[in-house]
Amino acid sequence: MSKIIACIDGSPLVGSVCDHSAWLAHRLALPITLLHVLERSLYPISPDTSGAIGLGSREHLLEALARLDEQRARLARADGEALLAGALQRLHERGVATAPTTLQRHDYLADTL
Numbered sequence: 476m477s478k479i480i481a482c483i484d485g486s487p488l489v490g491s492v493c494d495h496s497a498w499l500a501h502r503l504a505l506p507i508t509l510l511h512v513l514e515r516s517l518y519p520i521s522p523d524t525s526g527a528i529g530l531g532s533r534e535h536l537l538e539a540l541a542r543l544d545e546q547r548a549r550l551a552r553a554d555g556e557a558l559l560a561g562a563l564q565r566l567h568e569r570g571v572a573t574a575p576t577t578l579q580r581h582d583y584l585a586d587t588l
Contacts (some may be wrong), residue, residue, distance in 0.1 A: 481575075482584065483562050485554070493562050497569035507575040509562050511555045512584045513548070528535045548581075555579050 481496040483489045496507050559577045566575055580587045 476503070477506065478576075479505050480505070480510055480588070481507055481562070482510045483558060484511065484514070485558060489558065489562060490565060493504075493565040494569060497566050497571050500566075500571050500573075506565075507566060507571060508574050509559055509566075509575050510587065511559055511579045512587050513551050513555060513579070513581045514584070515582055538554045552579065552581075 479496050479499050481492050483492055499505070500507050556579065559579060563575060563577065
């Protein structure tokens with residue numbers, strides 16, 4: 476084992492994951508990588524509207540929905556970055572000397588790992 480991968484999300488358990496990762500890092504003298512994954516199914520990168528060709532206002536509605544999906548994905552990414560920053564702060568407070576690596580991916584957790 477060459478590093479500790481701490482997978483975090485927006486749940487109340489993030490603090491516990493950070494605390495246990497810090498404890499393991501001290502015990503095993505390993506670096507920590509914080510991983511936050513935006514599930515592809517929840518935050519699509521670009522919606523596929525190729526099969527939804529409509530007339531006039533329907534196209535306008537599809538474009539508006541695509542813009543909303545993009546904005547939602549941007550906000551989720553920003554929220555994830557704030558979550559990673561908070562986790563870094565908590566690890567620092569727990570005495571983790573080596574600066575943890577942070578990763579944010581837009582994929583499925585199993586595929587990312």
